[in-house]
Amino acid sequence: MAVTIEKVSGDTELREVAALAGIIWHECFTDIISSGQIDYMVGKFQSYEAMIKQLTEQHYSYFAVRENEELCGYIGVKPENDDRFFLSKLYLRSDKRGRGIASLMLEKVFSEAKQCGKKKVYLTVNKHNDRAIAVYKKTGFVITDEVVTDIGSGYVMDDYILEYKL
Numbered sequence: 001m002a003v004t005i006e007k008v009s010g011d012t013e014l015r016e017v018a019a020l021a022g023i024i025w026h027e028c029f030t031d032i033i034s035s036g037q038i039d040y041m042v043g044k045f046q047s048y049e050a051m052i053k054q055l056t057e058q059h060y061s062y063f064a065v066r067e068n069e070e071l072c073g074y075i076g077v078k079p080e081n082d083d084r085f086f087l088s089k090l091y092l093r094s095d096k097r098g099r100g101i102a103s104l105m106l107e108k109v110f111s112e113a114k115q116c117g118k119k120k121v122y123l124t125v126n127k128h129n130d131r132a133i134a135v136y137k138k139t140g141f142v143i144t145d146e147v148v149t150d151i152g153s154g155y156v157m158d159d160y161i162l163e164y165k166l
């Protein structure tokens with residue numbers, strides 16, 4: 001297994017990540033939220049246009065996860081103005097799950113957060129996303145709060161907030 005996790009660079013790679021995001025979101029959220037909400041959220045948060053905005057205006061970074069050079073996952077992160085590092089996106093294609101790649105992805109997140117001088121990593125996760133919650137808890141994240149976020153068009157995100165102390 002030759003896994004690489006490197007910062008997304010250039011337009012072509014960002015478009016590749018956006019295409020993968022569409023595939024993964026439609027697969028993994030089907031049992032959790034409606035297909036209308038998935039389409040809406042992919043457009044709002046994970047389209048190429050949305051991600052360009054996050055990169056250029058909101059201090060996000062995206063990382064491409066490749067196994068044997070094939071793109072199979074991605075990470076999105078953002079340093080906050082305080083001592084926290086926001087893990088915004090952690091996504092791996094279904095055929096690559098359960099093989100240790102998630103741990104490498106989370107190690108990468110922690111090392112990026114430390115490089116930024118941060119003390120904590122936090123994230124939001126849908127309350128019904130059992131697998132992701134189990135993975136985060138196994139890694140040492142703890143639930144610190146919950147939040148319902150109105151994302152427009154009648155949709156809400158019903159999330160736990162989890163935190164990991166570095």
Ligand SMILES: CC(C)(COP(=O)(O)OP(=O)(O)OC[C@H]1O[C@@H](n2cnc3c(N)ncnc32)[C@H](O)[C@@H]1OP(=O)(O)O)[C@@H](O)C(=O)NCCC(=O)NCCS
Nearest residue numbers: 028090091092097098099100101102103125132134135138
């Ligand atoms: C979240 C995600 C990246 C995790 O990747 P994964 O390949 O499923 O994770 P793994 O199976 O490698 O599990 C990671 C660790 O958690 C453990 N784990 C997984 N499920 C577990 C469970 N139900 N209970 C306890 N531990 C569990 C694994 O044993 C593993 O630990 P190890 O590396 O020490 O063996 C992946 O499931 C994914 O992309 N899901 C869809 C997208 C998503 O929901 N992203 C998160 C949005 S917030």
